[in-house]
Amino acid sequence: MLTRTRAAEEAPPQLQTGLGSVCLHDVGKTFAAPRRGAEPVAALRGLSLRARAGEIVAVVGPSGCGKTTLLELVCGLSAPDTGTVDAAPAALMAQRDLLLPWRSAVDNAALALRVAGVPRGPAREQAAALLHDFGLAGFERARPAELSGGMRQRVAFARTLLSGRTILCLDEPFAALDALTRQEMQDWLAGALLAQPRTVVLVTHDVEEAIVLADRVLVLSPRPGRVVATLEIDVPRPRRRSDPALVALRERALLELRA
Numbered sequence: 001m002l003t004r005t006r007a008a009e010e011a012p013p014q015l016q017t018g019l020g021s022v023c024l025h026d027v028g029k030t031f032a033a034p035r036r037g038a039e040p041v042a043a044l045r046g047l048s049l050r051a052r053a054g055e056i057v058a059v060v061g062p063s064g065c066g067k068t069t070l071l072e073l074v075c076g077l078s079a080p081d082t083g084t085v086d087a088a089p090a091a092l093m094a095q096r097d098l099l100l101p102w103r104s105a106v107d108n109a110a111l112a113l114r115v116a117g118v119p120r121g122p123a124r125e126q127a128a129a130l131l132h133d134f135g136l137a138g139f140e141r142a143r144p145a146e147l148s149g150g151m152r153q154r155v156a157f158a159r160t161l162l163s164g165r166t167i168l169c170l171d172e173p174f175a176a177l178d179a180l181t182r183q184e185m186q187d188w189l190a191g192a193l194l195a196q197p198r199t200v201v202l203v204t205h206d207v208e209e210a211i212v213l214a215d216r217v218l219v220l221s222p223r224p225g226r227v228v229a230t231l232e233i234d235v236p237r238p239r240r241r242s243d244p245a246l247v248a249l250r251e252r253a254l255l256e257l258r259a
Helices: 067-074 105-109 111-115 120-133 149-161 179-195 207-213 244-258
Strands: 003-005 022-031 041-051 056-060 082-087 090-093 167-171 199-203 216-220 227-232
Touching: 022 067, 041 056, 041 067, 041 082, 041 199, 041 227, 056 207, 067 082, 067 090, 067 167, 067 199, 090 149, 105 111, 105 120, 105 149, 111 120, 111 149, 120 149, 149 179, 179 207, 199 207, 207 216, 207 244, 216 244, 227 244
Parallel strands: 003 082, 056 199, 056 216, 090 167, 167 199
Antiparallel strands: 022 041, 022 082, 216 227
């Protein structure tokens, strides 16, 4: 029997007052066969995951192991076939920035507020203030085509934050960027989450990204995905990629993935 409930009394101790938590218990999700004569596709089976309030949990695993399906379950975009999903309302930031090309940066960032019914003026004021905090002062009126990839991702992240949700699901947010820009954006995101704390479930193929950003890293098995290893990242922030402790954790995660 499947259930989806609001975070309840059994939720783990909060790390940040007022932020939501996430708990998936023994979750399974199977999709219909992609073509006649084929077998149904089991994306997840027996998966359990917990993100405490204010915690950043990264999920890594091979392609096709159900990572995006997991985020859709947390966000309520899909329901599990088995098990339970217990989470406060969550916002999803997809792999692509999905900015509207005819809107300015400030209007793209303000879109979540406008959808929620906030008048245009106040919505733009809130969005402009956040863009300023994100280093985009002077680019409020720029169209997406006039912005770099990293700048577009900052606008997309501002839009996600302005949704007002205390849980963020980030699906490969920097996968489309070049290696140098990706590292810069990882460092920027770490700082942004210190300034604007949220409970985060981050899906990524980049093990180093997971180690640098997360409090815990969960390694998934090949499809159907389930958690096969959990790595606690006790290295204080800000983190240096060359830190021997981080390098050792990265190698351990890679060994788990190969296994």
